[in-house]
Amino acid sequence: MTTTTTIPAKSSEQFGNRLVSGPEPLIRNISDTARWAAMYRARESDRPDAVFQDRLARRLAGCRGQEIDDAMPFSQRQAWAWVARTYLFDQFISKQVAQGVDMVVNLAAGLDARPYRMDLPAALKWVEVDLPELLSYKEDILRTEAPRCALERVALDLSNVTARRELFDQLGRKASKVLSLTEGILVYLSADEVIALAQDLGVPSSFQGWLIDLASPGLLRILQRHLQPKLDQASATLKFGPKEGPLFFAPHGWKPIEVRTLLKTAAHLKRLSFWMRLLAKLPESTGEQGSRPWGGVCLLARD
Numbered sequence: 001m002t003t004t005t006t007i008p009a010k011s012s013e014q015f016g017n018r019l020v021s022g023p024e025p026l027i028r029n030i031s032d033t034a035r036w037a038a039m040y041r042a043r044e045s046d047r048p049d050a051v052f053q054d055r056l057a058r059r060l061a062g063c064r065g066q067e068i069d070d071a072m073p074f075s076q077r078q079a080w081a082w083v084a085r086t087y088l089f090d091q092f093i094s095k096q097v098a099q100g101v102d103m104v105v106n107l108a109a110g111l112d113a114r115p116y117r118m119d120l121p122a123a124l125k126w127v128e129v130d131l132p133e134l135l136s137y138k139e140d141i142l143r144t145e146a147p148r149c150a151l152e153r154v155a156l157d158l159s160n161v162t163a164r165r166e167l168f169d170q171l172g173r174k175a176s177k178v179l180s181l182t183e184g185i186l187v188y189l190s191a192d193e194v195i196a197l198a199q200d201l202g203v204p205s206s207f208q209g210w211l212i213d214l215a216s217p218g219l220l221r222i223l224q225r226h227l228q229p230k231l232d233q234a235s236a237t238l239k240f241g242p243k244e245g246p247l248f249f250a251p252h253g254w255k256p257i258e259v260r261t262l263l264k265t266a267a268h269l270k271r272l273s274f275w276m277r278l279l280a281k282l283p284e285s286t287g288e289q290g291s292r293p294w295g296g297v298c299l300l301a302r303d
């Protein structure tokens, strides 16, 4: 059984980019990036050696997801990074749930289908938050599917700071150990927006963990060069790649406790070309990366 709550949008504060209206480009708005992300999961699931099986991904991505994917050859070549990201999020989530997390709050959940595909306890509370249009599209497609845990959806514009604080407060009272997820969304925020979110997530005492993906300034520049022209159509701007790396979060109440890099994970999963495999052999740190392209998944714990 899945319940959906809609919280009306009314905010002048910023959180990423808003839905836009006007003539229709391929990526119409920030929510279409969720269709694009679902295509990576669909393509990985087609492989005989898939590292995860998301049988709903292709349906969720739809024709538009396929068209976006076809128009992004650069990003198809980087499929290894998306697969490694999904794999690492899966691993961290499973471990955290085994260690007593009783609620997962997936912020900007998009078309993620983990509640339907992961081996999760039936009693686990899982809350997906995203914009109303995206969630109603998702719900239409998944209407006849049964999640494996107690899934709730909250239609909310996360840029509405008052509403998101209220939501975090309500959720925080319903659980004793909450893991928040922000997968594929922080890169669209400014540093100030990320700090404000970090502070809000740090208020309820039960919000103990936060799983994020992160780009270095060098990787951010590469993504901007290759992807920004397409994303411009959707008024979605790639902005966040802090020079401090995971330590960016420490002064804002969240200390990194485990950091895994996408490149080494993709090498382990055998998803790299020959040249990338050589690169993956180089030693690397998880701290400041400067101009070196680096992407990783980090588990943060409240300080």
Ligand SMILES: C[S@@+](CC[C@H](N)C(=O)[O-])C[C@H]1O[C@@H](n2cnc3c(N)ncnc32)[C@H](O)[C@@H]1O
Binding pocket: 015, 016, 017, 030, 031, 032, 033, 034, 037, 038, 107, 108, 109, 110, 111, 112, 129, 130, 131, 134, 156, 157, 158, 159, 182, 183, 184, 185
């Ligand atoms: C790149 S997708 C990532 C989706 C998902 N986490 C994944 O990894 O597949 C970005 C998601 O952020 C959502 N989003 C963007 N701005 C938002 C906002 N202000 N409030 C709620 N959701 C938002 C979009 O609708 C979209 O689903």
